[in-house]
Amino acid sequence: xxxxxxxxxxxxxxxxxxxxAHATALALAAAPALAExxxxxxxxxxxxxxxxLEENAAHLAAVAEDxxxxxxxxxxxxxxxxxxQLEMFADVVEAGAFLDVMxxxxxxxxxxxxxxxxxxxxxxxxxxxxxxxxxxxFAFSVLGGDTASALAAGCPVVVKAHEGHPRLSDLTHDLAxxxxxxxxxxxxHGRETGRSLVTDPxxxxxxxxxxxxxxxxxxxxxNSRPDPIPFYGELxxxxxxxxxxxxxxxxxxxxxxGYVASVALGQxxxxxxxxxxxxxxxHGLEDNLRRAIASVPPxxxxxxxxxxxxxxxxxxxxxxxAVRPLHLTPxxxxxxxxxxxxxxxxxxxxxxxxxxxxxxxxxxxxxxxYTSADDLRTALHTLPGxxxxxxxxxxxxxEPFVRRLTAALxxxxxxxxxxxxxxxxxxxxxxxxxxxATTAPLHTSVGSRAMARWMRxxxxxxxxxxxxxxxxxxxxxxxxxxxxxxxx
Amino acid sequence: xxxxxxxxxxxxxxxxxxxxAHATALALAAAPALAExxxxxxxxxxxxxxxxLEENAAHLAAVAEDxxxxxxxxxxxxxxxxxxQLEMFADVVEAGAFLDVMxxxxxxxxxxxxxxxxxxxxxxxxxxxxxxxxxxxFAFSVLGGDTASALAAGCPVVVKAHEGHPRLSDLTHDLAxxxxxxxxxxxxHGRETGRSLVTDPxxxxxxxxxxxxxxxxxxxxxNSRPDPIPFYGELxxxxxxxxxxxxxxxxxxxxxxGYVASVALGQxxxxxxxxxxxxxxxHGLEDNLRRAIASVPPxxxxxxxxxxxxxxxxxxxxxxxAVRPLHLTPxxxxxxxxxxxxxxxxxxxxxxxxxxxxxxxxxxxxxxxYTSADDLRTALHTLPGxxxxxxxxxxxxxEPFVRRLTAALxxxxxxxxxxxxxxxxxxxxxxxxxxxATTAPLHTSVGSRAMARWMRxxxxxxxxxxxxxxxxxxxxxxxxxxxxxxxx
Numbered sequence: 005x006x007x008x009x010x011x012x013x014x015x016x017x018x019x020x021x022x023x024x025a026h027a028t029a030l031a032l033a034a035a036p037a038l039a040e041x042x043x044x045x046x047x048x049x050x051x052x053x054x055x056x057l058e059e060n061a062a063h064l065a066a067v068a069e070d071x072x073x074x075x076x077x078x079x080x081x082x083x084x085x086x087x088x089q090l091e092m093f094a095d096v097v098e099a100g101a102f103l104d105v106m107x108x109x110x111x112x113x114x115x116x117x118x119x120x121x122x123x124x125x126x127x128x129x130x131x132x133x134x135x136x137x138x139x140x141x142f143a144f145s146v147l148g149g150d151t152a153s154a155l156a157a158g159c160p161v162v163v164k165a166h167e168g169h170p171r172l173s174d175l176t177h178d179l180a181x182x183x184x185x186x187x188x189x190x191x192x193h194g195r196e197t198g199r200s201l202v203t204d205p206x207x208x209x210x211x212x213x214x215x216x217x218x219x220x221x222x223x224x225x226x227n228s229r230p231d232p233i234p235f236y237g238e239l240x241x242x243x244x245x246x247x248x249x250x251x252x253x254x255x256x257x258x259x260x261x262g263y264v265a266s267v268a269l270g271q272x273x274x275x276x277x278x279x280x281x282x283x284x285x286x287h288g289l290e291d292n293l294r295r296a297i298a299s300v301p302p303x304x305x306x307x308x309x310x311x312x313x314x315x316x317x318x319x320x321x322x323x324x325x326a327v328r329p330l331h332l333t334p335x336x337x338x339x340x341x342x343x344x345x346x347x348x349x350x351x352x353x354x355x356x357x358x359x360x361x362x363x364x365x366x367x368x369x370x371x372x373x374y375t376s377a378d379d380l381r382t383a384l385h386t387l388p389g390x391x392x393x394x395x396x397x398x399x400x401x402x403e404p405f406v407r408r409l410t411a412a413l414x415x416x417x418x419x420x421x422x423x424x425x426x427x428x429x430x431x432x433x434x435x436x437x438x439x440x441a442t443t444a445p446l447h448t449s450v451g452s453r454a455m456a457r458w459m460r461x462x463x464x465x466x467x468x469x470x471x472x473x474x475x476x477x478x479x480x481x482x483x484x485x486x487x488x489x490x491x492x
Numbered sequence: 493x494x495x496x497x498x499x500x501x502x503x504x505x506x507x508x509x510x511x512x513a514h515a516t517a518l519a520l521a522a523a524p525a526l527a528e529x530x531x532x533x534x535x536x537x538x539x540x541x542x543x544x545l546e547e548n549a550a551h552l553a554a555v556a557e558d559x560x561x562x563x564x565x566x567x568x569x570x571x572x573x574x575x576x577q578l579e580m581f582a583d584v585v586e587a588g589a590f591l592d593v594m595x596x597x598x599x600x601x602x603x604x605x606x607x608x609x610x611x612x613x614x615x616x617x618x619x620x621x622x623x624x625x626x627x628x629x630f631a632f633s634v635l636g637g638d639t640a641s642a643l644a645a646g647c648p649v650v651v652k653a654h655e656g657h658p659r660l661s662d663l664t665h666d667l668a669x670x671x672x673x674x675x676x677x678x679x680x681h682g683r684e685t686g687r688s689l690v691t692d693p694x695x696x697x698x699x700x701x702x703x704x705x706x707x708x709x710x711x712x713x714x715n716s717r718p719d720p721i722p723f724y725g726e727l728x729x730x731x732x733x734x735x736x737x738x739x740x741x742x743x744x745x746x747x748x749x750g751y752v753a754s755v756a757l758g759q760x761x762x763x764x765x766x767x768x769x770x771x772x773x774x775h776g777l778e779d780n781l782r783r784a785i786a787s788v789p790p791x792x793x794x795x796x797x798x799x800x801x802x803x804x805x806x807x808x809x810x811x812x813x814a815v816r817p818l819h820l821t822p823x824x825x826x827x828x829x830x831x832x833x834x835x836x837x838x839x840x841x842x843x844x845x846x847x848x849x850x851x852x853x854x855x856x857x858x859x860x861x862y863t864s865a866d867d868l869r870t871a872l873h874t875l876p877g878x879x880x881x882x883x884x885x886x887x888x889x890x891e892p893f894v895r896r897l898t899a900a901l902x903x904x905x906x907x908x909x910x911x912x913x914x915x916x917x918x919x920x921x922x923x924x925x926x927x928x929a930t931t932a933p934l935h936t937s938v939g940s941r942a943m944a945r946w947m948r949x950x951x952x953x954x955x956x957x958x959x960x961x962x963x964x965x966x967x968x969x970x971x972x973x974x975x976x977x978x979x980x
Binding site for chain 2: 036081084085088092095096098099101102104106107108114115116117119120122123124129223224227231232233234388389399403406407410411415416417418419420421422426428429430431432433434436438439440443444445446448451452453456457459460461462463464465466467468470471489490491492
């Protein structure tokens with residue numbers, strides 16, 4: 005994920021006149037009514053947010069393009085993606101299984117002692133803070149996946165706008181405010197306001213998408229509270245791609261081409277951008293890789309702070325004694341533009357130099373050659389956790405070899421003969437992974453299980469029917485799935 | 493939960509000659525085979541552990557009684573409880589739903605773009621560390637709920653023995669070692685070894701039951717790692733009990749009697765011991781409460797360190813200017829014995845003196861009088877999170893009043909007209925709660941969902957059938973529930 009941005013608008017918070025404490029007070033006041041909203045009404049809010057995005061897509065994309073330079077076509081696609089997210093969560097809310105209702109009726113004969121009536125479900129945590137991402141001004145920002153999943157879970161959200169697209173954030177928020185009850189979604193600006201959100205007593209959890217350094221600082225802040233709160237951060241990810249000898253021999257040229265396309269997609273500004281390509285030594289693909297990366301034109305990155313960080317990280321990697329350049333694009337005169345690059349080293353050198361294992365956010369990647377299965381596996385074991393890991397192999401020849409590779413890869417999503425960029429919005433998607441890919445390896449920020457981050461279980465013991473929340477009642481007025489008795 | 497114990501056996505680690513690093517190396521070596529064990533075989537290990545406890549119950553209870561003085565009858569009951577836990581997790585493992593398998597088949601027509609085949613399930617995190625509790629030498633110790641749920645999830649466990657029952661820990665471990673494959677369960681002793689476990693690079697998560705101060709120190713250690721790991725700590729809980737005016741008028745004497753019985757159960761050494769009793773001002777139950785607590789005989793606590801902490805906490809509360817004693821038992825001559833006590837204050841004073849909101853682990857409790865519904869609710873809003881909250885009310889008269897009370901109570905389990913001590917071992921049980929009740933409000937240490945603490949999701953994208961884990965295959969060889977398509 006991108007480097008932290010120097011705050012370009014220190015007066016942004018005062019421009020809105022909204023402090024963290026003011027925002028969370030609004031959220032707290034809105035929390036009970038949102039939590040008690042029947043599920044169809046909650047789903048309806050999400051669907052209306054999707055329609056608002058659709059109806060204002062042209063205007064939204066134009067403002068976003070002006071601020072992010074991601075390209076109008078990509079931005080229109082991303083708006084559609086944000087809509088699909090909102091609609092998926094609406095479906096999940098209506099189905100009701102996300103409440104994870106479990107009911108164990110009283111049992112006087114139970115072991116080790118008589119058992120009361122126990123009814124358990126998930127309830128919203130309360131107000132949550134969401135930090136927008138620079139690289140997804142729609143899908144991971146004001147009305148992005150974190151916000152959508154938190155609203156779906158019944159939590160009011162305070163969004164910290166990203167400094168890379170403040171006007172788009174205001175516009176998106178203002179459109180949402182026409183749909184949502186007061187206090188359900190509040191926007192704040194400014195880095196210090198963001199830090200205050202993390203320590204605000206009313207905030208019950210935080211979602212964050214950004215750099216490892218920035219995320220770690222906020223993670224530490226959340227855990228240093230007198231009452232620590234869950235912090236769901238998506239930080240940096242190397243997303244290794246491993247090519248087996250059989251796959252390299254059989255379709256190496258296609259793989260080289262596809263790899264560079266994935267590296268360069270969106271100018272490499274995806275958290276799933278592959279950062280490491282493991283090829284067998286003597287792969288013979290150097291020219292293919294060089295030609296492919298040389299054909300990627302420099303283009304503006306999300307902001308000056310991104311291109312500055314990109315150039316510095318790339319220079320450090322390219323200047324490392326264990327690294328050899330495959331192709332370096334001359335630095336463009338536009339200071340905001342990228343210079344696509346491929347570097348190479350060996351698995352042995354990678355193991356010896358852990359400083360090479362850092363994300364370079366932008367269109368650059370490191371090709372790593374391995375000499376044997378053991379050499380490869382040993383190197384893979386030294387990698388930090390990633391959001392994704394990809395294997396290009398041949399089903400027939402490589403099974404035992406590949407089986408051991410999958411065990412060596414520490415990632416949230418394992419991809420076979422494909423590319424990690426492009427995260428499908430679908431219930432079974434897992435977008436997460438071991439540290440530093442995320443701060444919370446049990447959770448996902450995409451897919452239906454993303455809602456679980458914003459809820460906690462409560463068990464009701466021998467509670468009279470009329471005092472139970474609707475999903476736990478015997479007459480089940482919301483018709484949610486209730487699992488009664490037995491193991492689960 | 494109890495106060496931290498001064499380490500009485502600085503040489504315990506060397507007595508076993510086992511360092512944290514040695515223990516986790518054993519666990520790491522055992523992890524792949526345990527993770528790949530078919531579910532019936534995994535369940536069978538848990539059932540064999542239960543049988544081992546049963547077959548050795550007399551010997552185990554005798555050793556435990558010698559170390560803990562909890563009483564042989566209670567200890568035999570606790571062994572049965574530990575067995576029920578192991579057997580419940582065995583049932584859950586065999587049912588397979590805990591893997592949370594979700595499958596979204598490929599869809600070339602999906603929005604916002606074509607979708608690959610995605611199959612997601614939960615996989616074991618790897619080696620985990622479990623800190624035994626002093627007050628549950630079986631149910632929350634070497635073969636207690638944390639260990640049972642982690643083994644059920646497929647994770648090898650390194651247990652840090654509690655200093656209050658080291659011989660029982662050794663015995664339990666040695667019996668388990670006859671059942672389990674090498675490295676699946678390893679025991680270590682000593683406080684420094686415990687701290688080393690939390691920072692050990694191979695440990696992927698920690699379970700802890702103990703004091704707020706001890707738990708906070710280890711929580712901070714886990715989060716200060718270069719790669720922070722989940723820390724599931726069950727710390728301190730006040731477990732408020734609220735009596736409505738109608739319930740007080742209708743059956744006040746029974747409530748006073750039942751309350752003191754719950755406070756005194758096991759000499760107040762339960763994490764669910766009620767620490768606050770809210771009664772309407774002018775309740776007229778002072779004599780009932782006095783008689784009840786005066787009839788509780790002093791008895792040995794778990795250890796000298798517990799009685800020392802109990803006496804100090806009680807003295808501080810009893811000497812507080814806002815607090816008046818209802819009954820103080822003279823300090824027994826046995827320095828390890830408790831002196832049961834009831835104190836009283838008003839809701840207004842409680843709000844003004846947050847220092848009164850501390851757990852007093854042992855048979856003491858604070859009776860708090862309220863003058864109005866508003867007075868009560870305002871006080872409840874100042875309480876920290878608890879494992880439980882109890883309401884004694886009348887179904888007919890109190891509904892609107894009680895409905896607002898339940899919203900004011902921040903707890904993991906809400907109990908109606910009952911008592912919080914006695915945690916049923918059943919799938920729907922939630923034993924957890926907001927800080928400081930636990931460090932992880934999304935999770936439980938009892939009930940079938942306790943296993944979720946030790947697993948993380950992995951999604952497999954377009955993976956060939958023969959490389960998929962068994963639960964994700966089309967032929968579903970383990971016959972686990974697979975949710976295919978649609979919202980979840």
